[in-house]
Amino acid sequence: MTVVTSSIAPPEGVFVPVPTFFxxxxxxxxxxxxxDIEAQIQHSxxxxKNGIRGLVLLGSTGEAIHLSREERFELISGVRKGLTEAGFLDYPIMAGVLTNSVDEALEWLADAERAGAQWGLVLAPGYFGAAANQENLQEWYTLVADSSPIPILIYNYPGVTNNIIVSLExxxxxxxxxxxxxxxxxxxxxxxxxxxxxxxTIDHSKFRVFSGFGQxxxxxxxxxxxxVIDxxxxxxxxxxxxxxxLAAKRPxxxxxxxxxQLLQFAVSRAEEMVGKWGIVGIKEGIYQVLKIGNLQGGRLPLKGRMPKGEWESWSVAMDAMKKLEEV
Structure with missing residues (x-):
């Protein structure tokens, strides 16, 4: 399924880097x-229905590097179909692109567009991160963008790209x-x-800045x-x-x-769990709170769940979030 797109920026708001369910x-x-496409659609x-402006499928949290090309297409197209059938036509979807080759990045982007994603979230090429200067990063992203069938966003995640920092310039x-x-x-x-x-000097109606951290x-x-993409x-x-x-409303x-301030404290405190446990913690939380998915974690080497009693040890933060969620 193909969603018609133009080079417009994604909407402002909260996107979720959804984990991939197995x-x-x-x-x-x-x-x-x-x-587990059924669980994927249920979660999406x-x-x-609860305020999220769009999804990031197959980003770092989505374990795109652990999936085959066929699985990546199946996941995006399955979620797009499920959202459409639920009445969420043209719901915003970004697709992660986590590869270092220009040609392969374009292959991922073409597949994502064909499956129904409107944007590509393209990770900075970091395998040779220590040797990658800013001029080469600019050329790499320009080559990808020039030939991409959908608009792209720059994804700077130093933790998985040998500490590449995209410069302000x-x-x-x-x-x-x-x-x-x-x-x-x-x-x-x-x-x-x-x-x-x-x-x-940047046209902010056409270039949007998102953080990966709700903190x-x-x-x-x-x-x-x-x-944020949180x-x-x-x-x-x-x-x-x-x-x-609340933060976006003016004045x-x-x-x-x-x-x-109250909400930011509660969110930042609960984010400590995500910072510690990452994908495993997010999946545990989805299961414990929403009863979606299972407790198998991700694919190797991310298989498994939190140790017994660990989720309960975060009860002060999570109980506060639960109360806020029900308001």
């Missing part, structure tokens, strides 16, 4: 458990490309988020960022979305600021 056990002769519809130059429509910064440098969000939501959105929102979508809505009244 069945509990392999079906011989397969060595690993297959995709829940998010769409690189963002400014690439933001001028008509098919590069935003970025996701998955690092703790709030100054970079704010500087790119406020750069007067930064309030601070960066108050200073012009477009939103893992905790996979568990508590209404609360994280409420925090965004910010004293009453709204008080609620922003």
């Amino acid at each position: 069945k509990s056990s392999p079906v011989p002769p397969a060595l690993q458990a297959p995709l 519809i829940h998010l769409a 690189t963002y400014t130059k690439l933001a001028a490309h008509p098919k590069i429509v935003g970025c996701k910064m998955s690092h703790g440098n709030v100054s970079h988020h704010v500087q790119v969000s406020l750069d007067p 930064q939501l309030g601070p960066i959105v108050l200073f012009g960022a477009a939103g 893992g905790l929102a996979a568990i508590y979508p209404r609360t994280v979305s409420r925090l965004f809505d 910010v009244t004293p009453e709204a600021l008080s609620e922003i």
Whole structure:
């Protein structure tokens, strides 16, 4: 299924980097458990119904590197079909592109467009991260964007790319490309988020800045960022979305600021679990709170669940989030 797109920026708001759901056990002769498309669709519809502005499928949290080309297409097309049948026509979907080759990145993007994604979230090529200078990064992204069938966002995640940091100057130059429509910064440098969000030489209606951390939501959105692509929102979508809505509204009244501070504290505290446990923790939370999926974790080497009693040890933070989610 193909969704007609143009080079427009993704909408502002909270996106969720959804984990990929797998069945509990392999079906011989397969060595690993297959995709659980039914659970994937169930979770996606829940998010769409509860304030989430869009999905990131097959990003880092989605374990795209653990899936085959056929599985990646099946997942995107399955979610697109499920959302459409549930009444969420043209619901925003970004597809992760986690490969270092220009040609292979374009292959991923072509598949994503054919499956129904409107944007590609393209990871900085980091295998030779220590040797990658900013000029080469700019050329790499320009080559990909020039030939991509869908608009792309720059994905800077130093933790999985040998500590590549996309420079402020690189963002400014690439933001001028008509098919590069935003970025996701998955690092703790709030100054970079704010500087790119406020750069007067960038057209911010066409280039949107997202953080990968809900801990930064309030601070960066108050200073012009477009939103977050946040893992905790996979568990508590209404609360994280409420925090965004308050932070994005202008003017910010004293009453709204008080609620922003309350929500940001609760979100940041709960994000500590996501920071510690990553994909395994997000999947555990989805199962414990939403009863979707299972406790098998991801694919090797991410298979397994939290140790016994670990989820319960986060009860203060998670109980607070649960109460906020029910308001």
